[in-house]
Each structure stands twice: as structure tokens, then as C-alpha cells.
Amino acid sequence: MKFIQREDWGAPASSPAAYLPSAHGVKIHYLGTAYSSRAHDKCDDYVRSIRAEHLANKQENYVDIAYSAVVCEHGHVYEGRGAHKRTGANGNQELNIRDYAVCALLGSSGLVTPPDAMLSGLRDAIEWLRRDGSAGDWIGGHRDGYATLCPGNRLYAWVQKGAPRPGGTTTPAEGVYTVKSGDTLSAIARRLDVSWPELAKANNLRAPYTIHPGQELKIPAGGIGREAPAFPGTSSFVLGKSNPAVTTLDGGLIRKGFTRHHDGNGYQAGPVFTEYTRLNIADFQRSRSELSGDPDGYPGPLTWQLLLS
Ligand SMILES: [Zn+2]
Numbered sequence: 602m603k604f605i606q607r608e609d610w611g612a613p614a615s616s617p618a619a620y621l622p623s624a625h626g627v628k629i630h631y632l633g634t635a636y637s638s639r640a641h642d643k644c645d646d647y648v649r650s651i652r653a654e655h656l657a658n659k660q661e662n663y664v665d666i667a668y669s670a671v672v673c674e675h676g677h678v679y680e681g682r683g684a685h686k687r688t689g690a691n692g693n694q695e696l697n698i699r700d701y702a703v704c705a706l707l708g709s710s711g712l713v714t715p716p717d718a719m720l721s722g723l724r725d726a727i728e729w730l731r732r733d734g735s736a737g738d739w740i741g742g743h744r745d746g747y748a749t750l751c752p753g754n755r756l757y758a759w760v761q762k763g764a765p766r767p768g769g770t771t772t773p774a775e776g777v778y779t780v781k782s783g784d785t786l787s788a789i790a791r792r793l794d795v796s797w798p799e800l801a802k803a804n805n806l807r808a809p810y811t812i813h814p815g816q817e818l819k820i821p822a823g824g825i826g827r828e829a830p831a832f833p834g835t836s837s838f839v840l841g842k843s844n845p846a847v848t849t850l851d852g853g854l855i856r857k858g859f860t861r862h863h864d865g866n867g868y869q870a871g872p873v874f875t876e877y878t879r880l881n882i883a884d885f886q887r888s889r890s891e892l893s894g895d896p897d898g899y900p901g902p903l904t905w906q907l908l909l910s
């Protein structure tokens with residue numbers, strides 16, 4: 602994924618938008634205005650102009666760019682509000698709490714046909730929000746449940762096909778299993794070395810547990826995704842104290858997008874267990890039902906396992 606973090610396109614490191622523990626899915630948007638194809642070195646300018654326009658919109662009273670992410674025609678994914686932040690783009694608060702919002706830099710005149718690179722970038726953004734933002738499987742368009750033409754007929758037709766990668770070549774993200782024909786949930790679970798209820802839960806599947814070829818299933822922690830290193834012990838995490846395991850822990854927080862607490866200069870990986878580290882860990886613990894009973898911000902074995910796998 603060609604990912605451009607907020608601070609790299611000129612937005613403050615962390616969005617002031619409300620925290621979002623998880624989402625039902627991802628809604629795709631387009632600009633719906635005239636937009637002309639441009640060289641990639643002009644895309645940053647355009648993303649900044651969207652943010653400026655949103656901040657100037659007194660009627661909506663936006664606190665930030667409204668989208669979770671913006672994808673350009675060259676397939677770069679610009680971090681908008683980001684993972685675990687409530688979007689402002691879906692039309693009302695109920696819809697904003699329900700789904701993330703990803704906007705393609707595609708117009709209603711000018712550039713109106715999404716290039717393959719854009720579709721790949723949109724797919725990357727969806728997978729990122731699933732992986733790091735606890736988004737569910739659902740993919741829709743702004744027009745689903747809201748009176749708008751967005752995201753336009755061409756993009757909406759692609760969304761309705763399940764937002765496939767162009768050319769049918771799926772490059773699965775880390776920790777994703779693509780269902781093959783003849784697969785059953787229990788056979789996949791055996792292959793991935795997880796229990797089938799865990800697999801069903803990780804993918805929001807309910808009885809009768811229907812799966813279809815080409816569908817991407819998230820591999821739950823403990824499966825053959827990323828292997829978490831051995832837990833270094835609770836004594837590695839003492840407020841104000843330095844330990845190499847804290848740098849590893851920070852890597853997990855950054856990958857999963859739990860970085861809203863920082864010293865004003867963005868959250869960086871480092872060996873010292875700071876109060877910012879503790880608050881970001883507490884956010885992660887609150888986001889996972891297995892951990893939410895005791896979100897004290899100090900990692901135990903399960904927090905470590907879930908954060909680093
Ligand atoms: Zn829209």
C-alpha cells in the first residue's frame with residue numbers, strides 16, 4: 602500500500618475527530634464535482650484543499666477533513682481522519698458512527714472513470730481500515746441508505762461487485778485468507794490453526810456462516826498471520842522506565858493506529874514507557890472485547906499477543 606500519513610501531506614499528526622472503537626464497514630465516496638486528471642505531485646495540494654474546504658464549512662462545522670482516507674488516481678492512500686476516528690462524510694451521525702468513509706479523487710466530469718491504480722488504492726484503504734480500524738466486512742457506497750448520487754455509477758458498480766482488485770489478482774494483505782471454491786469455514790479454520798468460532802467472530806459471520814470464493818477472511822490472532830514475539834513480562838512496562846520491549850509494543854500501536862496520545866509531535870516508537878504509551882495501550886484495550894474489562898494501559902500477555910499479531 603502506498604500510504605501517506607497525515608503529517609506527510611500537511612495535516613496535524615492526529616485527527617481531533619471522536620474515537621471510533623469499530624465500524625460495520627467502509628463506504629466509498631467520490632468528489633462529485635469537476636475534477637481533471639493531474640500529475641501525482643499535484644495530488645497533495647488537492648488533498649490539502651479538501652481539508653481546507655471542510656474546515657471552512659460553517660454549516661457542517663467539521664473539525665477536520667471529513668473522510669477517513671482519500672485515494673488518488675495513482676493509487677496512493679492519503680490518511681484522512683484515519684483508523685479509529687469517526688468520519689464526518691456519510692451524511693448524518695448515525696451513518697458516521699456506522700461506517701468509515703473513503704473518497705476517490707474522481708469527478709462527475711473530467712476524470713470520471715476510475716483507473717486500475719485508483720481501484721487498487723481503494724482496496725488497500727478498505728483492507729487497512731479492516732486491519733487497523735476494526736472495520737467489518739461490509740463495503741458500500743455513500744448512496745446506500747442516503748439520498749445522493751455519490752460515489753457515481755461507475756464506482757458504485759465496482760462496489761457492488763465487492764470492490765475487487767483490478768484484473769482479479771488479489772494481493773492479500775497480511776493476515777488475510779482468500780476463500781477458494783469448495784472451502785468450508787471449518788476446513789479453513791483447521792488450515793489456519795484457529796477454531797472456527799474464532800474465525801467466524803473475527804469476520805462478523807453469523808449463522809448460517811455463508812462464505813463465497815474470493816471473499817477475504819481476516820485471520821484471527823493466533824492464526825498463521827503475524828507471529829507475536831514471546832511476552833517479555835509485566836516488569837518490562839514500568840511508567841518512565843526504559844525497556845527494548847516498549848519499542849516493539851510501540852510498533853504494534855503504530856501499525857494498528859492507536860497513536861492519538863503523544864507529546865504534540867506525533868507518536869513515535871521508543872524504549873521509554875510513557876504516559877502516552879499507557880493511554881494508547883488503554884485505547885487499544887478498550888477496542889477489543891477480550892481486553893475491555895480492564896483497560897488499565899499496562900500490557901499483559903493477551904494485550905501483547907493481540908497487539909503484535
Ligand atoms: Zn459521498
Ligand SMILES: [Zn+2]
Pocket residue numbers: 640641642644673674675676677
Ligand atoms: Zn496521485
